[in-house]
Ligand SMILES: O=C(O)c1ccc(O)c(O)c1
């Protein structure tokens with residue numbers, strides 16, 4: 001149920017992503033024209049084992065009439081499982097037909113089920129659904145299983161049902177590993193929602209939500225569980241998007257989680273540890289070739305620049321900020337084309353990305369040039385692993401710099417890229433698992449076309465990447481842009497330079513400055529200078545923040561930021577102003593009430 005498609009399509013996607021096996025979800029079989037024997041051979045042909053059949057519902061704690069019907073239903077399903085060659089059945093705790101809460105009745109009836117299953121060489125994994133009528137916790141399920149004391153009956157542990165109830169996963173320490181017959185993993189965002197709807201619509205793959213699934217897996221392994229780790233993710237988006245893509249996302253999640261769990265257990269048999277990206281090595285743009293970007297970069301003081309010895313790309317440098325302008329691959333929608341992340345070890349970072357299901361993109365490389373590898377981010381941007389500039393393998397040496405001017409910027413402060421709503425969970429996992437970034441903040445920015453969800457990620461070396469999800473109705477509408485934020489000590493001076501050289505900046509309404517004055521009581525002269533140049537301002541206990549945006553150059557905005565003291569944010573309060581201004585420019589409006 002993690003995937004969209006028919007049973008055949010799901011199996012193909014699961015196999016292509018690299019999984020060993022799958023849980024067969026009854027509705028997928030019932031709606032399929034494949035016979036059980038067909039499913040069995042199809043799975044075998046794809047190299048997949050059917051690890052579990054599920055769900056078997058509402059068996060226990062019922063009255064005698066219902067029990068007779070349930071035993072009949074169970075026998076049929078056990079026969080079916082024999083045809084399929086599946087040896088574990090998932091039994092969910094009763095959510096519907098239980099007539100009382102008595103453990104005695106549950107133990108009695110689970111014993112009947114265990115003996116029926118054992119007769120056919122099948123085991124039952126009993127799972128407490130968080131919304132179960134009387135059995136809703138894993139410790140309760142385990143207490144019943146222990147009393148039944150039958151080798152064909154154990155528990156299924158599902159991280160969702162345990163963590164959604166706020167239960168300390170340490171409860172697992174009381175269950176012997178061999179009595180856990182199956183382990184299902186799901187992460188979820190923290191929501192204030194009833195558990196059933198939370199579970200059926202909002203699960204995500206481990207690493208994409210708010211829980212610590214690596215800890216959960218480490219615990220399950222520590223108590224001796226050696227069965228499959230299976231992803232059971234009910235999610236409205238995954239159920240309607242490409243199954244191949246979702247399966248790859250799922251595979252990455254499982255490998256990353258397993259690797260992190262092994263790390264916690266002090267074992268090196270997991271995946272390579274993340275090569276945490278240290279610094280933004282470069283940003284590559286492929287603008288339309290009308291020279292506007294070059295004019296803006298010149299005005300901004302990127303006076304140190306030059307061409308690549310062999311390729312149609314230019315490098316613009318200022319301090320640690322390096323921009324590459326690709327003259328060969330200009331496109332109509334010229335967004336951020338590539339980001340280069342400096343890593344300790346390019347080969348190790350590449351191996352890890354490969355293990356996590358990425359493909360290394362083909363790249364034009366000549367002898368004697370630095371080795372960089374690239375993979376594709378969920379929004380299509382190319383993500384390069386680059387050697388550190390100090391490493392002696394600096395790719396920038398391949399450029400012939402023709403100018404050596406003053407250094408206005410110290411670094412790339414952050415980048416903001418657009419991300420489709422369908423892939424925002426995948427994107428979070430991508431940046432966390434491949435580059436070692438972690439979520440700093442998530443917010444909703446009100447804009448003229450709806451709320452823009454913004455997810456800010458941060459790396460240990462100070463790299464900041466924010467992803468903006470464009471509102472649905474705004475799809476295909478102009479007024480959105482990626483942005484590149486450059487850090488400087490003096491926004492005002494740059495504002496003057498931009499104004500002198502005629503580079504357009506984003507218009508800012510006067511109402512904004514009246515509001516700033518009300519909120520911050522700025523010195524009138526300072527406020528007036530902000531207003532004159534369209535500078536945005538924010539302040540909190542840790543410091544001050546000044547921002548200035550160019551008008552979009554193709555689909556990229558250059559932002560100039562000045563952080564004073566320890567201000568850590570991105571001027572979130574100013575983001576609606578930027579959205580409104582971009583919309584105004586995109587619709588050809590002029591920034592005046594007259
Ligand atoms: O939502 C459900 O009904 C359901 C079914 C089977 C499971 O393993 C589960 O965790 C939930």
Ligand SMILES: [Mg+2]
Nearest residue numbers: 127158184232
């Ligand atoms: Mg489950």
